[in-house]
Amino acid sequence: MRRRRRWLASAALLALALDVASKSAAAAWLPGRPVELLGGLHLRLTRNPGAAFSIGADVTPVFTIVAVAVIAGIAWYARNVTHRGWATALGLIAGGAAGNLVDRLFRAPNVGHGHVVDFLYLDWWPTFNLADTALVCGVAVAVLLSLRNVPITAAPSTGGDAVHLAHTAGGRDGR
Template sequence: MTAAPPAGSGTAESTGGTPRRKAVGVLLGVAVAALVADLVTKQLALSSLTGRGPVSLLGGAVYLTLTRNSGAAWSIGSDHTWVFPLITVAVIGWIAWMALRLRSLPWAVSLGLVLGGALGNLTDRVFRAPGHFVGHVVDMVSLFDPYGQVWPVFNLADSSLVCGVVLAVFLELTGRQRDGSRATAERSGDALPADQRERA
């Protein structure tokens, strides 16, 4: 018989997890939903905002303004557009590697949001003008200013990426593992030095 690990050993505590096939299915479903939503909103922006000035919403808290961005936020790296598809391919590879041991639905949602957002902007880089792999990303949402002076103009793919990353950070901080287990902290008494435990 195999001895059970001592309590408070600081290892991962199994929670049963979700079958890997289901978790990967959720990841792909979320990614496809995020990608389709991004493509639809970009097409709507192109058809309704082209040739128009910024459209104010919510009393000026949000503006719809069509822009094409060759770089990242605040047009960072606009002279090296070809780099961004390579970064996206690396992100997709990382997510595929993570999926090999994925058995957590929250992690599936997080990775699906990141994947969908990455694919949304990659589609622009590959297929939009001015050419393959140097295409400009379609952005249309600006906060508190019509021209992105307060916050960079963004799109739904950017929002998906940010939400996925924030969720991943939260899951890491709360000890939720991608394989469906949960990290357990050492018991407070065991974490104390031996002499302090004896006095306690």
């Protein structure tokens, strides 16, 4: 189980580090106009006070509180995660939430009200960042695991009794 917690923490820290570094680079280096990369992908610096699609720009502190709650909930629940896929999904969600939380806490206009740096733009989608990407990928993995009925936690092993219970649960002993 410790390995899964480390896996979750590693996924979260990697997502957070990539997001913070990319936002810092975008804020420092992007010109005032979009830069086209390839296939409709542009770099375009924007600052978003709201959530996805700039919804809720007037309630930025609520998003700060929600991000803290999500991260705290995942950190608390992490001790129970035994599946690597779930550890990855929850780590990506926590890392993405933490990336946008860093902006809300430390960027202008002030603490808890900071605007999130977005810089990736597709012709057919609003501007986003790597934290948003980590969140979406984490949620997608969680949905797939849920659809496949993959448990987040495994039942604790009790030695020989677990084998007997698994065998009898299948109805092979005539009960």
